[in-house]
Amino acid sequence: MDQRGRRDDRRLRNRRGDPVDPVPFVVCVCLAFMFTMSVGPLYGLAYGLSLAWSIALSTLGFCALALVAYRQLVRSAPPIDAGPLPVEPRFVRLAYVAIGLGVALVGLTLPLF
Structure with missing residues (x-):
């Protein structure tokens, strides 16, 4: 309820x-966007994808991460x-x-071999 008695x-x-x-959800989504859009297209190009496909897959990865963050930090969150x-x-x-970060780091090192 806000100050006037209306539901917010x-x-x-x-x-x-x-x-x-x-706040935790917004921070996670912003970090996911920063990570996927800065690293994703570069690694897509390293794997031999075109720039358009690299950006599209990075966007898809961002949407998946945002959905997981919403499910974990909003839908199944306990009350304050x-x-x-x-x-x-x-x-x-x-x-x-x-474990997820370990898998991501191994995936990021694969183009280097």
Whole structure:
């Protein structure tokens, strides 16, 4: 609700309808855009794709990353007042991110061989 008693529908909401902090989602999407659009076309060209295909695949990769970020950080987010998450789910998420980054780094080094 805003100051006049009206419901503020501009806020991001999770699947239960609770408001969610938009900052982590916006930061992740901006970083995904920066990474995919700066590195993607260069590596597409290194793999022998045309510039148009490289940009198209980079855009597709960005859309996939934005969708995953939305699903993880908005749709399945706990409400703001839920308190801290238990240690085990946070560690599992951290492990998945580390594995994903490792796969991405190996994929980025393949054109160098």
